Amino acid sequence: MTMVGQPAPQWSATAYVNGEEKQISSKDFKGKWHVLYWYPLDFTFVCPTEIKGFQSLLEDFQDDKIAVIGASTDSFFSHKAWFSDRKIFPQEITHPVIADTNHEVSKAFHVLKEDQGIAFRATVIVDDKGIVRSVSVNDLSAGRSPAETLRTVEALQSGGLCGADWKKGDSFAA
Numbered sequence: 001m002t003m004v005g006q007p008a009p010q011w012s013a014t015a016y017v018n019g020e021e022k023q024i025s026s027k028d029f030k031g032k033w034h035v036l037y038w039y040p041l042d043f044t045f046v047c048p049t050e051i052k053g054f055q056s057l058l059e060d061f062q063d064d065k066i067a068v069i070g071a072s073t074d075s076f077f078s079h080k081a082w083f084s085d086r087k088i089f090p091q092e093i094t095h096p097v098i099a100d101t102n103h104e105v106s107k108a109f110h111v112l113k114e115d116q117g118i119a120f121r122a123t124v125i126v127d128d129k130g131i132v133r134s135v136s137v138n139d140l141s142a143g144r145s146p147a148e149t150l151r152t153v154e155a156l157q158s159g160g161l162c163g164a165d166w167k168k169g170d171s172f173a174a
Contacts, residue, residue, distance in 0.1 A: 004135055008126045009108035015069075015096040016079035024069070024096055026130075033157065034067040034126050035149055038111050038119035042074040042082040046143045048089065050121070053146035055093055064168075066153050071098035071105060073118050111137060125153050 012025035037054060039047040054061075054068050061068050072079075076099040083093045098105055100119070106112035111122035121144060125134040133156045138144060155162035160172030 004132055006132055007130050008124070008132050011105045011108050013071075013098045013100055013105050014076055015098045016076055016083065016093070017096045018092075018094055019080065019083075021076045021080075021099075022096070024098070029067055029069075029126070030130065031128050032067050033065060033128050033153060034069060035061070035153060036069045036071060036109070036122075036124045036126070037144070037146075037149070038071045038106060038109075038122040040113075040118045040121065040140050041072060042078045046121075046141070047072070050143050050146065051093060051097075052089065052091065054149075055091055055095060057146050057150055058095055060150055061153075064150075064154055064157065066150075066157075068095045069098060070095060071100050071119065073100050073103055073106060073112075075099050075101050113140070123149055125149070125156065127156065 008026065010026045012023065015022055015024045039050055041047065051070060054070065058068060079097050079099055083089050100106050103112050106119045109124055111120050113120050121138040121140065121142065123136045123144060124132060127133050134152055151167060154168040155166055162172065
């Protein structure tokens with residue numbers, strides 16, 4: 001498991017970026033806070049709820065200078081076909097989504113469900129120094145709250161002691 005407090009693994013991958021196939025890597029996010037989130041498969045029920053959730057909060061993440069990167073073990077072509085379906089994704093998906101078909105990125109972060117060749121629902125927060133600050137891994141059936149991910153990054157960025165319901169702008173614990 002990727003350990004909190006340790007340097008994040010270096011990675012490089014093909015990704016869906018605004019409808020285009022591009023190569024992205026951890027170097028593109030050097031010096032930036034970023035969130036990597038994995039979902040198991042395209043064309044499923046729970047996954048689009050998470051992807052749409054991250055997309056709907058993208059401006060809030062960007063306001064805090066936090067990059068958002070999605071990932072699954074599906075191909076770029078699968079991502080492109082799925083994200084083009086306006087019944088499922090009425091809002092365009094503009095954040096990068098890694099097509100981890102060779103499983104290298106999922107393995108580097110220890111979030112691959114080896115027996116099925118797909119990723120768990122995992123979220124990793126990396127700070128601007130390249131250090132992993134948070135890791136959360138769910139089994140396949142339980143979706144995550146992108147709003148809680150944003151709140152967690154904001155709490156980590158704040159530098160204070162932040163309670164469970166702390167929100168950006170709140171005072172810190174005494």
